[in-house]
Amino acid sequence: MKKLMMALLAAGLILFLTRGSAEGAYWRVCLPDGTHLTDVSEEPAPGDQYIAADNRLYEVVSVQGDTAVAQARGTVTLPAVDWLDADAALPVSALTRRIALYCTHSDESYEPSDGAYSTDARGSIYEVAQALADALALRGVETEVASTLHHPHDAGAYRRSRQTAVQLLKSAPDCLLDIHRDGIPDPASYAVTLGGEPASKVRILVGRGNQNMAVNKEFALLVKAVGDRVYPGLIKDIYMGKGAFNQDLLPRSLLLECGTYTLEKERVLRSMDMMAEVIDRALYGGVIGSAGQTVSDVGDAPDAPTGGVTMGEPDAAIPPADRGVGSGLLWVGGVLLVGLIGWGLLSAGSLRGGMRKAGRSLSEMTGGLLGKKPRPGEEHDHSGK
Amino acid sequence: MSGGMLLLTAAAVMVYAGLLQRVLDRMHLTDRAALLLIGLMLLGTFLPDIVIGPVAVNIGGALIPLAVCVWLLMKADTALERWRTLLGCVVTGAAVYGLTLLLPAEAEALPVDPTLLCALVGGVVAWALGRSRRGAFVCGTVGVILADTVTAIVNWSRGIAQTLVLGGGGLADAVVLGGMLSVLLCETVGELVERLVRRRMAKGGEGA
Numbered sequence: 247m248k249k250l251m252m253a254l255l256a257a258g259l260i261l262f263l264t265r266g267s268a269e270g271a272y273w274r275v276c277l278p279d280g281t282h283l284t285d286v287s288e289e290p291a292p293g294d295q296y297i298a299a300d301n302r303l304y305e306v307v308s309v310q311g312d313t314a315v316a317q318a319r320g321t322v323t324l325p326a327v328d329w330l331d332a333d334a335a336l337p338v339s340a341l342t343r344r345i346a347l348y349c350t351h352s353d354e355s356y357e358p359s360d361g362a363y364s365t366d367a368r369g370s371i372y373e374v375a376q377a378l379a380d381a382l383a384l385r386g387v388e389t390e391v392a393s394t395l396h397h398p399h400d401a402g403a404y405r406r407s408r409q410t411a412v413q414l415l416k417s418a419p420d421c422l423l424d425i426h427r428d429g430i431p432d433p434a435s436y437a438v439t440l441g442g443e444p445a446s447k448v449r450i451l452v453g454r455g456n457q458n459m460a461v462n463k464e465f466a467l468l469v470k471a472v473g474d475r476v477y478p479g480l481i482k483d484i485y486m487g488k489g490a491f492n493q494d495l496l497p498r499s500l501l502l503e504c505g506t507y508t509l510e511k512e513r514v515l516r517s518m519d520m521m522a523e524v525i526d527r528a529l530y531g532g533v534i535g536s537a538g539q540t541v542s543d544v545g546d547a548p549d550a551p552t553g554g555v556t557m558g559e560p561d562a563a564i565p566p567a568d569r570g571v572g573s574g575l576l577w578v579g580g581v582l583l584v585g586l587i588g589w590g591l592l593s594a595g596s597l598r599g600g601m602r603k604a605g606r607s608l609s610e611m612t613g614g615l616l617g618k619k620p621r622p623g624e625e626h627d628h629s630g631k
Numbered sequence: 632m633s634g635g636m637l638l639l640t641a642a643a644v645m646v647y648a649g650l651l652q653r654v655l656d657r658m659h660l661t662d663r664a665a666l667l668l669i670g671l672m673l674l675g676t677f678l679p680d681i682v683i684g685p686v687a688v689n690i691g692g693a694l695i696p697l698a699v700c701v702w703l704l705m706k707a708d709t710a711l712e713r714w715r716t717l718l719g720c721v722v723t724g725a726a727v728y729g730l731t732l733l734l735p736a737e738a739e740a741l742p743v744d745p746t747l748l749c750a751l752v753g754g755v756v757a758w759a760l761g762r763s764r765r766g767a768f769v770c771g772t773v774g775v776i777l778a779d780t781v782t783a784i785v786n787w788s789r790g791i792a793q794t795l796v797l798g799g800g801g802l803a804d805a806v807v808l809g810g811m812l813s814v815l816l817c818e819t820v821g822e823l824v825e826r827l828v829r830r831r832m833a834k835g836g837e838g839a
Contacts, residue, residue: 288737395793402731409799497636571635
């Protein structure tokens with residue numbers, strides 16, 4: 247018992263001394279020659295991938311202090327979005343279109359507009375989420391914005407917001423969006439002028455540590471492809487970092503960093519109309535309104551969002567939805583296989599014994615459908631001792 | 632949701648449910664009873680939460696796992712085992728709460744996902760205290776609930792009107808994950824230690 251307490255105290259002390267990521271803390275991502283690529287407020291880790299605005303792919307290979315060194319890994323080909331210019335429209339009555347939004351970090355605010363970057367009350371990040379939802383609703387998408395708070399902004403925030411995310415899944419949304427604002431201090435990195443108006447860029451974050459990573463990455467690439475086409479400059483980049491961000495709960499879950507805390511909130515709110523159009527068109531091909539109504543029909547309405555180089559052109563087809571599913575299935579199967587064999591090896595001490603144990607475990611997990619059934623006398627212990 | 636995405640989700644849910652079944656059938660339960668419990672937890676996930684003032688309790692994510700914990704405590708062989716497990720719950724809750732304060736807030740900076748962290752703590756504490764899978768399940772489950780409760784009390788003391796949601800994620804909540812992974816970790820560590828002990832004893836026997 248004493249040893250346990252000592253170990254816990256020592257672990258706590260080590261963690262306290264090595265803790266990081268206070269507000270305003272950020273990391274520079276650079277090439278080996280020192281060329282600056284971007285800043286991130288999330289501590290980078292080797293293996294993280296970064297797709298820059300120009301679609302160049304970089305992979306973090308090491309982190310030294312507040313600098314991450316990344317290697318160039320070529321250029322990513324974004325999905326073709328020629329369908330944005332197609333003639334026919336898909337009747338919307340064939341689709342149920344629903345998007346759910348929530349804010350894991352309930353405290354996040356914008357310093358120039360709100361006077362503080364963080365608040366114990368409801369952060370203005372909820373206004374941003376609501377603005378995005380309102381703009382989506384204007385385009386005929388059913389939306390649900392969770393008003394639930396997840397204070398404080400600590401390592402348990404994602405655990406608490408997971409509960410909100412699961413509640414949102416009950417209405418079977420097509421897409422789950424976690425709305426954040428970034429924590430990097432330079433407002434210029436997010437400031438952009440779109441359609442002659444000051445606006446904000448949006449960074450897309452994809453979690454690497456879950457079975458939906460490939461699907462979510464494909465979806466992020468599609469959103470970027472549509473964004474680059476319709477509102478060039480709106481999508482800042484894509485960062486694929488360690489962690490799951492609750493994206494394991496639903497394929498097509500994304501974390502959006504809408505501006506940074508040093509940027510005016512009004513800029514960010516202005517971008518949400520454009521972001522709604524990009525997400526809508528990426529997910530549904532941009533069909534809006536009642537059955538058979540197209541973007542061009544609503545484009546004439548007085549309340550319709552304006553701007554975008556292909557605005558007013560009807561859309562043809564829904565983009566392929568199943569990209570990345572194969573990788574996801576391999577991920578699930580691989581984790582199961584490695585886990586079973588690893589545990590079997592550990593408990594049996596040999597490859598043969600391990601495989602036999604893994605087979606028995608698989609049999610018990612699938613009700614005897616797969617794997618080897620236990621021999622008489624080999625039944626496992628139910629006592630839990 | 633497309634067919635492929637349904638398939639991916641179904642595969643993940645089946646693997647998760649399979650692991651949970653393997654864990655529950657080590658809790659004095661038969662295979663069939665374990666499956667029934669998972670079905671009830673899944674059903675409870677989609678039922679409305681029980682709301683009592685500022686507290687909301689999910690049936691599948693908190694009420695049923697807590698009921699299993701109470702049953703396990705009642706089935707404990709000795710009073711000492713019962714008290715040891717309860718102490719483990721408090722230590723796990725304190726450790727989970729402390730870690731969420733001490734660790735970096737951003738999930739990317741953590742060595743493991745914050746949801747899995749609770750399970751690791753529960754597993755280690757339960758193994759250290761009693762080397763019992765049943766104890767690990769109770770510690771992992773109740774520890775997360777205690778940590779969430781302390782967080783809510785601190786929030787309320789600061790004037791933040793935030794509902795305490797217990798097990799709101801249902802079957803996918805950290806409460807269930809905590810209990811499940813604690814048992815798996817406890818079992819893995821236990822198997823490893825047992826093997827090392829067996830090997831040492833065998834060597835000792837050869838030497839004698």
